[in-house]
Amino acid sequence: MYSNVKPEKLNVDVFTVANETIRSPITVEDTESTEKKKEENKNQVQDVYVVNKEIAQNRVDLITSIFDSVTEVNNEAEKPAEDDGADSKPSAATEITPDKKLSLLKERLTANVTNEIMDSTLKELLASSEAELEIAEDITVTAINSVMSSKIPADEVENAKKRVEDELRNSSGINSDIKSSIIDLGRFAIIQNEFYDPTGTEELRQQAVDSVEPVKILQGQIIVEEGQLISREVYRQLGLVGLLDTDHTSKPFIGLGLIVLSIVCLFYFYITAYERGNKRNKGTAMMFSIIFIISILIMKALSLFQQEDIIEVGYFFPAAMAAMLIKILIEEKLAIFVTIALSVSGMIMFNEGTAGAFHVGMGIYILAGGIAGVLFLKKHNQRSSILQAGLLVSLINIITILGMLYMQNGQLEATEYGFYLLSAILSGIVSAVLTIGILPFFETGFNILSTMKLIELSNPNHPLLRKILTEAPGTYHHSVMVANLAEAACEAIGANGLLARVGCYYHDIGKTKRPQFFIENQLNMGNPHDRLPPQASKNIIIAHATDGAQLLKSSKMPKELIDIAEQHHGTTLLKFFYYKAKEKNPDVAENEFRYPGPKAQSREAAIIGIADSVEAAVRSLSSPTPDQIEGLIKNIIADRLQDGQLDDCDLTLKELDQVRNTLCETLKGIFHSRIEYPDMKK
Known part of the structure; x- marks a missing residue:
């Protein structure tokens, strides 16, 4: 199986035309493309802004406190006249001047408020009656709530101020003198309530990055088609799947060595235990090895024809031959075991021309045919029974092939279906014929007392x-x-x-x-x-x-x-x-x-x-x-x-x-x- 896993080396250059269709021999992640896709997704995420609803309430509370302060100053301004006596009337000399009221009001307000609101606005409020102030407060608070309930980004503050101004200007039930004052207060109250959220923005960007699936070049995927220009990106992908420099690639051979070693070790321990328990059956290891090697050589010969573009020639492989020979000469359990090993070998050998790939369908086919041979072969059999078992194996082969073809939902022509059916029938019959033909050599060479003998x-x-x-x-x-x-x-x-x-x-x-x-x-x-x-x-x-x-x-x-x-x-x-x-x-x-x-x-x-x-x-x-x-x-x-x-x-x-x-x-x-x-x- 060495040549079936040896990576294929291509002699191609950038900006040349591919003289054949090149497929990926392995499945590998394209980390560069994955990172590029992650960066694109991250950049597509817009900044996150959140509305601070507490700001609206704070601004309403601020306006309310201004009206309360105005009311308090007006009330204090009336107290000295009332203290002279119940029947006396306040005189002009005892009245507090508007400037004095303004001074008292500013003492109650913060510097920010006094700097932002005009003195004329505060004087107009101080000059209004208590009933007018209550109406003005209600209209102002309502307008501020209405405008601040929607988001106001930094670049939309002025538009929001105009909206509250228009709403207050169109309000009724209030005289025009105080209307200008509440417009000034409304514009003062409207500020930005939508702010950039760095944490939320980062979370969304991370989600966008995490949602990106790794970009993979799949085994068997076409990297470049025949006649297509080999761009830098295509050339990079060819190098990524190992088709440009294979001189120092050892992983495929290490992998094959591990698979072969595991199969051989399992065979060794099983056969050793079998010979220990069956002292009369010496030479089991030699018989088994010869049968297994014959099967591998037949499989290898067929795989060479497959490289000549003969479609799926591997289905002619007599999958049941080794299983039936080992059941007759040794025992049934070892026959099933060798069928599994041949199934793994077939997946590697008949890899559709892609080095290191696995032909899973061929593995299923060999496994089904081999186990069918073991099950249908009677314990005490004659040569006619072997041929009968071969015909039943052919039937199982036909069912297996048709099942896999229908699962793939492929559109095949009648000639292709005929090829697959012919290969399935011949596989079972040839398995029986080879079993009958080879059996006497083992019986004579190893002095085996089989049922035939x-x-x-x-x-x-x-x-x-x-x-x-x-x-x-x-x-x-x-x-x-x-x-x-x-x-x-x-x-x-x-x-x-x-x-x-x-x-x-x-x-x-x-x-x-x-x-x-x-x-x-x-x-x-x-x-x-x-x-x-x-x-x-x-x-x-x-x-x-x-x-x-x-x-x-x-x-x-x-x-x-x-x-x-x-x-x-x-x-x-x-x-x-x-x-x-x-x-x-x-x-x-x-x-x-x-x-x-x-x-x-x-x-x-x-x-x-x-x-x-x-x-x-x-x-x-x-x-x-x-x-x-x-x-x-x-x-x-x-x-x-x-x-x-x-x-x-x-x-x-x-x-x-x-x-x-x-x-x-x-x-x-x-x-x-x-x-x-x-x-x-x-």
Whole structure:
């Protein structure tokens, strides 16, 4: 995947014409454009001004206090005349002059007021009666409230003064002498009430800046089209996405290295744990690696064609091949795991010509096809079942592709739809064909006992099976009977029934070396053991296990079948010859009459050993009844359990109970009662 992430370097200059359409290989933020947009938004924010409503009330209160002061001065001016007596009248000599009143009034007012309001205005107010002052105060306050209730910026103060002047000038119920005074007071009261708010302005500007989304150049976005002039801005964007200087770019390779390392580490830990728990399955890592590498190479070859502008050629990739091979040869969980890894690899390899990009649609397609292959492939399959699974994978591929195309809401021609459908169908069929074609190489090269191999070994025309049939026909019939029992029992507990059946076919092949020494082959002949000492008979009987294992090894048979032939008797005791020998020599050792073993290491080998003993024991009965059969099976299983023959396998007591029930049902079906037909008389 190195070339799929290597950044593409362009030889372009400013103010030249682009000879191809250039797209961004990555998604990156254009910080310069983002800052420029933020500055533009900030400058578009107008200054914030706020109206101070307290100013209007303060100015009204000020005017009111002026009228109150006028009233107070007038009242004080009348007090000296009233103090001379109730009947006397004030004289001109005791009256306070207007100038004196003005002086007293100014003492009550602030310097700002006295400087702003003309003396003539104050004198006119002092000369007015109390009733006139009340009317004038009401009219002035109303006019000031009316004008100050609206905003008055600094440049609108004079206009506001004119408005209050016009309103007071047009007021009625007051004489013209005092009207000029209240106009002067009204103009004095009107001041600016709208002021610049720096805090509010800054908040709005910050909001405008924060509202700007980062300007990004998206992966796959067209930066410059073919034939377009490369301006300074375009050239800057090309440099921003790394298309101008890629000699010192290491991030894509570091990223690819981390992805590959994570996948390899996960595979390593999983396969190591799998081999630790399945000691018989050696070479798993090598098999898995070869399958994975083959898939990666096919994917890489298809990605090279995609660079030649063949649209979406990656959909021809046989996504289910690796998954089906690994399920058949190793296990289902690892098959799903490899599908996920191939999905990630496909997203990188089929990146539509954009280095470092991810083709998510291709990843979904590979994932769906691979998992479909795992699910539709039956556990015990024939080659026709693999082809059937491939056809079902093709159906899932079609559904997946159509789903993605419709989600994109693209406008495709009929030929394009036909291309996608053809690629989906071929992907599933090619996956099945490659699985069928590659499988024999792995079975032969790694001596894998797959389902396919077991079916081939079960063929009665196999040389070893024909050898048993011709040289030891009784043993062959016995093996077939044991196979029926063992397969049913293994299927009942979830073990490999097909392995048990085929193992039974070959488990007594050692008897072909001396077939006449085994009772099932002694038809119309004497028993040679009657003329032999117990030790010699014991050696002949025990040898059939080791002889069978040697014969299978020399024929390069799978190790699982060799183990079954070697382990199906475990270290059990040859009771008949042991007791016969003990009659002659009470001091004979029991160990001398036991099979060399080893004990059964797998559930299949253990069940075959039980079925072997059960079949031989039941066949020795003349007319077995269901109760006799059930009691016999129960005793044989209990004897094996107490003798420690099942200590090295994974059989549980619950599974042994299921095995017992299955053997009982099968044998009852075989030895059912029949109608006794009468003899024909001449």
